[in-house]
Amino acid sequence: MTMVDALSRISTIQATLARFDALSAASASTAAAAATATTTTTADSTGTAATFADALAAAASSATTAASGAGVATGSVTGTDIVTAAQKYLGVPYVFGGKSSSGMDCSGLVQKVYADMGISVPRLVSGQMKIGTEVASLADAKPGDLIVTGGGEHILIYAGNHKVIHAPYEGRTVCEVEAYMKDSDIDTIRRVIPDAPATSSTASTASATALTAAKAAATSGTADLLSAALASMMKSAS
Numbered sequence: 001m002t003m004v005d006a007l008s009r010i011s012t013i014q015a016t017l018a019r020f021d022a023l024s025a026a027s028a029s030t031a032a033a034a035a036t037a038t039t040t041t042t043a044d045s046t047g048t049a050a051t052f053a054d055a056l057a058a059a060a061s062s063a064t065t066a067a068s069g070a071g072v073a074t075g076s077v078t079g080t081d082i083v084t085a086a087q088k089y090l091g092v093p094y095v096f097g098g099k100s101s102s103g104m105d106c107s108g109l110v111q112k113v114y115a116d117m118g119i120s121v122p123r124l125v126s127g128q129m130k131i132g133t134e135v136a137s138l139a140d141a142k143p144g145d146l147i148v149t150g151g152g153e154h155i156l157i158y159a160g161n162h163k164v165i166h167a168p169y170e171g172r173t174v175c176e177v178e179a180y181m182k183d184s185d186i187d188t189i190r191r192v193i194p195d196a197p198a199t200s201s202t203a204s205t206a207s208a209t210a211l212t213a214a215k216a217a218a219t220s221g222t223a224d225l226l227s228a229a230l231a232s233m234m235k236s237a238s
Helices: 003-069 079-087 106-116 196-237
Strands: 146-149 154-160 163-166 175-178 186-191
Touching: 079 106, 079 154, 079 163, 106 154, 106 163
Parallel strands: none
Antiparallel strands: 146 154, 146 186, 154 163, 163 175
């Protein structure tokens, strides 16, 4: 081998080594980019999973509230509390459109009594007769239930022991009397104070089950995304 051949051989080897270094650098860059993408994807997936789980928990909480009160937040108030609050207004004169201790009509009495207990209800009978849940008959009524009569024109509070509290009409006062109506006279009976314990327990159990399932699904999704990213990285490196 001549000196010229030797120098040519060295030059070829140097060029090959340069190309190898360039390929190695490109491969390392690709691997780093893929690793970054994997981290970002995993973080995004984890964030999405957490967001989804939080949203589900909020929805389940809402469902629990709705199930326990049919849209009316009652807290720890009982039907007996409602009756006691209503009895404070016995003797208040009937005033059409009134809703205070100086004078009230039938729906004004209902709204005021429930407001005293921290429960917001509609102002008119037409709205009050749609809240809570339906009670089948007067025999099934409990203290605090609302009884609507007169084709939706009059509303009374059931006081228990076959008695009702209401604001009858002009010239009368809020009074507690025997329940004078029959089931055939009643348009609807509404229970605003729910039978909460069993309902809350059922809703809570359903909420916990759904949340567990959501977390499992989110974890599975994260694993799938991670596997896909790793596969992409290996493909790029090869």
